[in-house]
Amino acid sequence: MRFIPVIVLALMGLINLGRGAIHAFAPDGGAHSIAGLEATPTVLSLFATLGLSQMAKGVFELAVAARWRSLVPLFLAMQAVDTALAMANLYLWRPLPVTVPGQPFNLALLVVQLIALAIALRRPAK
Incomplete structure (x- = not known):
């Protein structure tokens, strides 16, 4: 189970590269x-x-x-905080006039990130 946090972080890296490329390079940024x-x-x-x-x-x-696998918990925590703050903004603080595709997707991602973070922070059984 210790591999799950690494896989989740790698998938988040790919997701961030993909959506970042769309936002940065698509003619309308998506x-x-x-x-x-x-x-x-x-x-x-x-x-x-x-x-x-x-x-x-x-x-x-x-x-x-x-x-640098020892940094996986730190980066998962950073990603989870980033996602949680983005969701708080989109749902509570400054919601957009429309529901964007990232809203429900990021709620699901937040749950996955938090589970992976909990696994990463768990102490191995003795």
């Missing part, structure tokens, strides 16, 4: 074509910034999963 939002220049700039940071995070998550 704002209109995926989320149904108006793709104004301000939104495009914010999406590109978000996307580039998601890609950077994804690269680091993949590196940790591949090479």
Whole structure:
């Protein structure tokens, strides 16, 4: 079971690379074509910034999963906090005028991240 956190972190790295590339490089950043939002220049700039940071995070998550396994709990915790804050924003603080595809998907991801984090933090049985 100790491999589950590593797999979850690697998958999050791939997800962050994928969605980051869409936000950074798609003509509308996915704002209109995926989320149904108006793709104004301000939104495009914010999406590109978000996307580039998601890609950077994804690269680091993949590196940790591949090479620096002792950091897996830290990176899972960072990802879970990031996802939880994004969900708090989208559902409670500053909700968008439409439900975007990332909302329900990220709720499911948060549960998976928290389970993987709990496994990663569990002490081995003696």
